[in-house]
Amino acid sequence: xxxxxxxxxxxxxxxxxxxxxxxxxxxxxxxxxxxxxxxxxxxxxxxxxxxxxxxxxxxxxxxxxxxxxxxxxxxxxxxxxxxxxxxxxxxxxxxxxxxxxxxxxxxxxxxxxxxxxxxxxxxxxxxxxxxxxxxxxxxxxxxxxxxxxxxxxxxxxxxxxxxxxxxxxxxxxxxxxxxxxxxxxxxxxxxxxxxxxxxxxxxxxxxxxxxxxxxxxxxxxxxxxxxxxxxxxxxxxxxxxxxxxxxxxxxxxxxxxxxxxxxxxxxxxxxxxxxxxxxxxxxxxxxxxxxxxxxxxxxxxxxxxxxxxxxxxxxxxxxxxxxxxxxxxxxxxxxxxxxxxxxxxxxxxxxxxxxxxxxxxxxxxxxxxxxxxxxxxxxxxxxxxxxxxxxxxxxxxxxxxxxxxxxxxxxxxxxxxxxxxxxxxxxxxxxxxxxxxxxxxxxxxxxxxxxxxxxxxxxxxxxxxxxxxxxxxxxxxxxxxxxxxxxxxxxxxxxxxxxxxxxxxxxxxxxxxxxxxxxxxxxxxxxxxxxxxxxxxxxx
Numbered sequence: 001x002x003x004x005x006x007x008x009x010x011x012x013x014x015x016x017x018x019x020x021x022x023x024x025x026x027x028x029x030x031x032x033x034x035x036x037x038x039x040x041x042x043x044x045x046x047x048x049x050x051x052x053x054x055x056x057x058x059x060x061x062x063x064x065x066x067x068x069x070x071x072x073x074x075x076x077x078x079x080x081x082x083x084x085x086x087x088x089x090x091x092x093x094x095x096x097x098x099x100x101x102x103x104x105x106x107x108x109x110x111x112x113x114x115x116x117x118x119x120x121x122x123x124x125x126x127x128x129x130x131x132x133x134x135x136x137x138x139x140x141x142x143x144x145x146x147x148x149x150x151x152x153x154x155x156x157x158x159x160x161x162x163x164x165x166x167x168x169x170x171x172x173x174x175x176x177x178x179x180x181x182x183x184x185x186x187x188x189x190x191x192x193x194x195x196x197x198x199x200x201x202x203x204x205x206x207x208x209x210x211x212x213x214x215x216x217x218x219x220x221x222x223x224x225x226x227x228x229x230x231x232x233x234x235x236x237x238x239x240x241x242x243x244x245x246x247x248x249x250x251x252x253x254x255x256x257x258x259x260x261x262x263x264x265x266x267x268x269x270x271x272x273x274x275x276x277x278x279x280x281x282x283x284x285x286x287x288x289x290x291x292x293x294x295x296x297x298x299x300x301x302x303x304x305x306x307x308x309x310x311x312x313x314x315x316x317x318x319x320x321x322x323x324x325x326x327x328x329x330x331x332x333x334x335x336x337x338x339x340x341x342x343x344x345x346x347x348x349x350x351x352x353x354x355x356x357x358x359x360x361x362x363x364x365x366x367x368x369x370x371x372x373x374x375x376x377x378x379x380x381x382x383x384x385x386x387x388x389x390x391x392x393x394x395x396x397x398x399x400x401x402x403x404x405x406x407x408x409x410x411x412x413x414x415x416x417x418x419x420x421x422x423x424x425x426x427x428x429x430x431x432x433x434x435x436x437x438x439x440x441x442x443x444x445x446x447x448x449x450x451x452x453x454x455x456x457x458x459x460x461x462x463x464x465x466x467x468x469x470x471x472x473x474x475x476x477x478x479x480x481x482x483x484x485x486x487x488x489x490x491x492x493x494x495x496x497x498x499x500x501x502x503x504x505x506x507x508x509x510x511x512x513x514x515x516x517x518x519x520x521x522x523x524x525x526x527x528x529x530x531x532x533x534x535x536x537x538x539x540x
Contacts, residue, residue: 013044215265263462283452315362353474
């Protein structure tokens, strides 16, 4: 009687488990009841199994049962290993990006920004419900880099109120929220997301002024010598770009984060230098890109004297590089030096890209300038030198190392940087200290305010930042890193996202026809010939 009841309980348990599975898929809203049915069915099956313990022991006494138990145990062990491996793989994510341009890996800049998050960053993806899955793989990389990243996928058609709340006007919009600020990206490419990420994290928009009035390169010019590409890159990283003529102002505007003087061809007037001097003394930031002189002896004594005040010496020469590295960028002219290694400096930290400088001059630190000691940024190869006979080089193009005439062997420094406390701030602190010695208590300083710091960077070439050469491997990153370092945004000094390389192959009509006939006739003929050859060998 008891066995019969246990048999009925066993069948009831199987039926309850089956009903729980069906209810789970047919009526998901009743999932709670499905769980109750599953547990009740499992308890019934266990109760039936316990009632059959004698029969189970008798079965295991047979040889065939022992073999079956051994096989079952082996299967369970293998399944356990597979489960363990998959669990570890899910917790220890490791991917290899084998594309030529690392287009499926986050750039250093994006990684640094994500890992430096201090508060949660929300990414809200608005698209059609059927298209949301395509974002998950890419955005999972952002979540993997930082636990502060939260991604929410929203069907814009089913959630129109939320889409209207975030002013979403098109499918594929990604809204970024951080510390109460919002930015939008119109695609999931790292270029668009990275630009929005920089803007939403930095918050405050800094202003870069390009100096004009002395033959400098034009930020609005789209020709080879123009700087429109640089200006666009700055705007993408949340900089506001404007022009400034020193001769028309008494003081540099207070909102100037960085001044850029790109390729002046005439010297500055004394009153213009006074404007720059006052700006730097109060904690200003200046980037100077000085091209070599057009002819021997042509120099800018006023401008060069001003730079000497900050520990920077400008060479009256042209750097020549015969290492052949310029051929990597299609340049056979030895007057295009290429830099591959960089002295230690925060501006070039972890910077390992090649940079090329068409027609550069030497820029060096003044050895005896201890207070305002400049640090080297960029050095050319050992197979380079500073050519002092500029006129002969520009006229004939012939180059030859001649130490007796003043040529200096490489490596040659073509970029330096200076950073020191603002002179005006130092004087104010000294005055405050003097007052405290006289018994007057100075006002307590606000520790949250960052002390003003004067920063100057000088590079002996402006063409590397022009539209014609900005696309060379590391030129764009070097210029952007210089501006960010000057603006005291060290967290943005990195390698930026790259566009996917164009891997298409261009074929002529004859080449296309050859490939067509080769695949249609050549490959089948080769397979047929190999088969006939094998058959004939076996016939012998």
